[in-house]
Amino acid sequence: MLYGCDHGGRGRDVTEFGDYFRTQRWMNGPGNDQPGLASDVIKEGSQLHHASLRAPAHVAGGLLRQQVGHHVGADRRCHVAQLRAGQNLLTLHGLYYSTHGGWWEWAPPATTSTCRIGTMGDFLPAVERMSYLLSQGVHRADVAILYPVAAMEAAWAARCPLMRPSRWGAICM
Amino acid sequence: MRGWLWNSAFAAEFTRRKGYDVRPELASLFAETGPRARQGHMDYSDVMVSLEEKTTSPSL
Numbered sequence: 001m002l003y004g005c006d007h008g009g010r011g012r013d014v015t016e017f018g019d020y021f022r023t024q025r026w027m028n029g030p031g032n033d034q035p036g037l038a039s040d041v042i043k044e045g046s047q048l049h050h051a052s053l054r055a056p057a058h059v060a061g062g063l064l065r066q067q068v069g070h071h072v073g074a075d076r077r078c079h080v081a082q083l084r085a086g087q088n089l090l091t092l093h094g095l096y097y098s099t100h101g102g103w104w105e106w107a108p109p110a111t112t113s114t115c116r117i118g119t120m121g122d123f124l125p126a127v128e129r130m131s132y133l134l135s136q137g138v139h140r141a142d143v144a145i146l147y148p149v150a151a152m153e154a155a156w157a158a159r160c161p162l163m164r165p166s167r168w169g170a171i172c173m
Numbered sequence: 174m175r176g177w178l179w180n181s182a183f184a185a186e187f188t189r190r191k192g193y194d195v196r197p198e199l200a201s202l203f204a205e206t207g208p209r210a211r212q213g214h215m216d217y218s219d220v221m222v223s224l225e226e227k228t229t230s231p232s233l
Contacts, residue, residue, distance in 0.1 A: 002229060018218035026230040 003029035003091070004045060012040075015152050021048055021145070029089060037074050039081035046086025047145045076123055083127075088134040090127050177202050178221055187220050195220075 007023040008016045010032040017023055024030040024045070031045035079090070187195040198213035200206050 016218075017222050018215050019222065022222045023225060026226060 002027040004031040005033055007032065015149065019149055021147065024048055031087075031089070037078045039078050039085065046088070047147075049086075049088075051145050076126075079127060083130050083134060086134075088131045090131060177217075183220070183224075186224065187216070190220050190223065191216050 004024045004027050007020065013020075025048060029045075030048040079087070184194070184196055195213065195217060198206075198209065198217075201210035201213040202217060204210075
């Protein structure tokens with residue numbers, strides 16, 4: 001399974017890569033790493049999943065890796081918002097550990113160094129139930145993807161009054 | 174995958190795909206350098222993502 005990870009700004013900058021969706025369209029699990037406790041970037045992954053017409057919805061969808069250092073309570077609030085935005089598959093950050101070249105020190109299978117999966121209470125069963133429910137049926141949407149790349153690139157020039165520098169280049173806001 | 178990626182093969186691959194040398198255009202990745210800047214920027218992104226697609230999906 002190919003799953004999405006940290007593609008630059010994770011879709012927040014629509015001009016990055018020229019077309020952010022191209023970086024993930026061949027993946028079984030489009031999605032991204034969880035940037036802190038934000039819940040505003042999962043939409044790109046879920047949009048790509050719905051638009052790709054992949055039948056086994058439980059395979060793909062908004063894929064999210066839980067980051068090391070988070071507490072379960074904060075993650076729970078974050079995940080509720082992400083489920084509403086279309087996430088239907090969760091992988092803990094420790095997925096790295098099971099991948100080729102992964103190692104435990106980089107990706108312990110828990111959210112913190114002291115919080116093992118076994119101490120996460122009903123969090124994982126709750127996510128499992130919601131992910132199952134949200135992967136059932138046929139998704140119907142009037143608009144599959146709303147991603148104004150061309151409109152943003154049209155304003156992409158030094159004269160753009162809304163342009164600001166970023167770590168990776170320039171972003172028009 | 175992030176940032177302005179580069180390796181020893183990128184310039185040749187860029188020339189093969191786009192038909193011109195990217196190296197004089199590299200400044201356009203960081204600043205507005207003229208009317209060609211936007212095209213150079215977009216061509217760079219296109220080649221970078223194309224190579225990423227080729228790596229992750231060798232059948233393409």
